[in-house]
Amino acid sequence: MKNDGIKEPIQKKWIWLLLLLIVLAIVPWYFPESAVEPFVFGFPLWAFLSTVFTLVLSAYLSWLCLKQWNIVEDEEEAERAEEAQR
Amino acid sequence: MKLTFAGMDGIIILSAFAVIMLVIGYLSGRGEKNLHHSLSGYYLAGRNLGFIALFFTLYATQYSGNTIVGYAPSAYRTGFSWLQSISFMTIIIGVYLLFAPRLYVVAKRKKFITPTDWLEFRFKSKAVTLLSIFLMLWGLGNYLLEQLVAIGQAVAGMTGGTIPYQIAVIAFVLVMLAYEWMGGMKAVAFTDVMQGIILMVGIFVFLIGALYLVGGNFSEVTNYIQQSEPAKVAVPPAETSINWLSMLVLVGLGASIYPHAVQRIYSAQSERTLKKSFARMAWMPPITTGLVFVIGIVGLMLFPNLDTGGSEQLVGLMANKIAAIHPIYYWMMIIFFGGIVAAILSTADSVLLSFSSMLSNDVYGKFINPNASEHKKVMVGKVGGIVAIFGLLIIAWNPPGTLYQIFVLKFELLVQVFPAFVLGLYWKKMSAKPVFLGMLIGAALSGYLTLTGHKTVYGIHGGVIGLMANFAVCVLGTIFAKATAKSALKEEDVSVLELKA
Numbered sequence: 001m002k003n004d005g006i007k008e009p010i011q012k013k014w015i016w017l018l019l020l021l022i023v024l025a026i027v028p029w030y031f032p033e034s035a036v037e038p039f040v041f042g043f044p045l046w047a048f049l050s051t052v053f054t055l056v057l058s059a060y061l062s063w064l065c066l067k068q069w070n071i072v073e074d075e076e077e078a079e080r081a082e083e084a085q086r
Numbered sequence: 087m088k089l090t091f092a093g094m095d096g097i098i099i100l101s102a103f104a105v106i107m108l109v110i111g112y113l114s115g116r117g118e119k120n121l122h123h124s125l126s127g128y129y130l131a132g133r134n135l136g137f138i139a140l141f142f143t144l145y146a147t148q149y150s151g152n153t154i155v156g157y158a159p160s161a162y163r164t165g166f167s168w169l170q171s172i173s174f175m176t177i178i179i180g181v182y183l184l185f186a187p188r189l190y191v192v193a194k195r196k197k198f199i200t201p202t203d204w205l206e207f208r209f210k211s212k213a214v215t216l217l218s219i220f221l222m223l224w225g226l227g228n229y230l231l232e233q234l235v236a237i238g239q240a241v242a243g244m245t246g247g248t249i250p251y252q253i254a255v256i257a258f259v260l261v262m263l264a265y266e267w268m269g270g271m272k273a274v275a276f277t278d279v280m281q282g283i284i285l286m287v288g289i290f291v292f293l294i295g296a297l298y299l300v301g302g303n304f305s306e307v308t309n310y311i312q313q314s315e316p317a318k319v320a321v322p323p324a325e326t327s328i329n330w331l332s333m334l335v336l337v338g339l340g341a342s343i344y345p346h347a348v349q350r351i352y353s354a355q356s357e358r359t360l361k362k363s364f365a366r367m368a369w370m371p372p373i374t375t376g377l378v379f380v381i382g383i384v385g386l387m388l389f390p391n392l393d394t395g396g397s398e399q400l401v402g403l404m405a406n407k408i409a410a411i412h413p414i415y416y417w418m419m420i421i422f423f424g425g426i427v428a429a430i431l432s433t434a435d436s437v438l439l440s441f442s443s444m445l446s447n448d449v450y451g452k453f454i455n456p457n458a459s460e461h462k463k464v465m466v467g468k469v470g471g472i473v474a475i476f477g478l479l480i481i482a483w484n485p486p487g488t489l490y491q492i493f494v495l496k497f498e499l500l501v502q503v504f505p506a507f508v509l510g511l512y513w514k515k516m517s518a519k520p521v522f523l524g525m526l527i528g529a530a531l532s533g534y535l536t537l538t539g540h541k542t543v544y545g546i547h548g549g550v551i552g553l554m555a556n557f558a559v560c561v562l563g564t565i566f567a568k569a570t571a572k573s574a575l576k577e578e579d580v581s582v583l584e585l586k587a
Contacts, residue, residue, distance in 0.1 A: 008585075023173075026173045027331050041305070046166075050173075057177070057368075065361045065368065066361060066365045069361050071190075073358050
């Protein structure tokens with residue numbers, strides 16, 4: 001499907017690849033058993049790193065919503081502006 | 087949970103909350119003549135929810151009282167690997183991005199009311215429509231039941247048994263039915279604004295109180311746990327990681343296509359309000375389930391060695407202790423418990439509304455009396471919802487044990503609608519027969535696994551295994567049946583799906 005000028009997340013592979021990588025960093029499958037210490041802000045090391053990646057996920061998804069999604073917004077906002085003028 | 091500190095004060099706060107909700111419901115419905123004569127007016131707030139209402143209704147609906155009362159004990163029992171609750175609530179937004187942008191546009195153009203409208207438009211198959219209605223109503227009914235049980239436990243606990251379980255449920259169900267009757271989705275969304283704010287404030291105050299009790303030092307808590315129960319801070323074993331990943335799939339896919347969640351996409355005033363709301367929602371898990379996680383971990387130091395049943399009372403136990411710090415905390419804890427009740431109501435009301443809309447639009451409007459006026463359809467849904475609630479109440483009088491287990495159960499069948507719902511949006515060759523078979527096999531498999539006690543296999547949830555089978559049948563079936571099957575889509579349908587004007 002080709003529609004110029006619109007942004008839809010499903011059409012961009014890198015979005016989903018990056019999402020998968022972040023998820024794989026959140027799930028703590030790759031830590032050695034020793035990754036408990038040091039404690040960082042009271043979190044065991046593995047839990048701290050997992051939480052950091054969880055926050056990265058929030059930031060990433062939030063950014064995607066705002067910047068990589070634009071299908072009918074311009075059209076709708078133009079209509080609303082027109083209605084407001086009337 | 088049993089709270090000894092509240093009693094009469096709790097009744098006063100709860101009554102005040104109830105009155106405010108009724109007033110909001112009354113104001114939302116006042117002067118709206120169209121509200122009760124139009125399906126989209128009543129069930130989708132006229133497709134005109136602005137940013138604040140949309141954000142809070144997404145928030146308060148997604149996070150229920152269980153998010154606190156059930157998740158703090160989960161953190162207590164599982165330790166740091168319960169951090170998964172932040173990521174599995176966040177990933178829901180990622181799954182929305184798979185389908186919400188296009189579904190929003192298609193739903194506006196084709197004027198969908200329920201998720202079933204989309205499936206009917208896409209597959210034009212009675213079998214697919216009926217099976218998906220069944221799965222979604224089943225999931226919603228179970229979810230609603232869970233909320234009803236939770237309301238009773240929260241209120242009875244908070245008032246120290248002054249208001250018994252049954253009376254608590256009936257009273258709050260009546261309040262909910264009344265404001266929903268008056269204002270439909272608009273009332274649900276506006277009460278969600280109030281309910282969501284109380285929930286957020288409540289969690290913060292509770293966390294501050296809990297940290298105060300352990301001397302404000304979270305590191306000491308972790309040190310203590312490492313001494314007493316090292317498994318709870320250790321790097322999780324492989325099976326826990328697999329389970330974590332499985333939970334991300336199950337909750338992400340399941341929660342994003344909850345009928346009431348989908349209807350919030352339909353209700354958005356514009357694409358801009360929808361994406362702004364989702365962008366904010368992506369940040370809510372750290373400050374909701376994340377803080378509740380910390381509360382549960384602190385509980386390990388305050389009340390060590392509770393068994394499963396005992397840990398379910400954790401929030402009540404902690405609230406008692408926090409309330410004893412100072413009179414200000416006492417009142418804050420009462421407001422906090424009111425917040426839990428508000429959070430449960432804000433989820434229950436949305437689920438009920440969605441349930442009613444499917445009775446109105448899908449069961450009655452598609453199969454029983456398609457020619458009925460919209461006013462009549464709305465009435466059927468409202469009355470049907472009330473009948474369903476009282477049916478569920480009879481079951482709620484014998485509440486099941488651990489709250490969290492019911493939470494996983496309801497997803498297993500509901501999530502089977504996902505392949506049809508999302509693949510259908512992009513894969514025009516996908517045909518009804520494999521979709522129906524996939525849904526049926528997926529539902530049967532996950533139902534079977536769950537009922538035979540195989541809730542997880544090597545850490546993977548039965549619902550996820552059923553879903554994999556479902557996807558396989560949908561995809562392989564469509565590929566192999568391609569030669570014989572004719573697409574259900576007309577040319578004009580295709581152009582709507584391809585977002586052409």
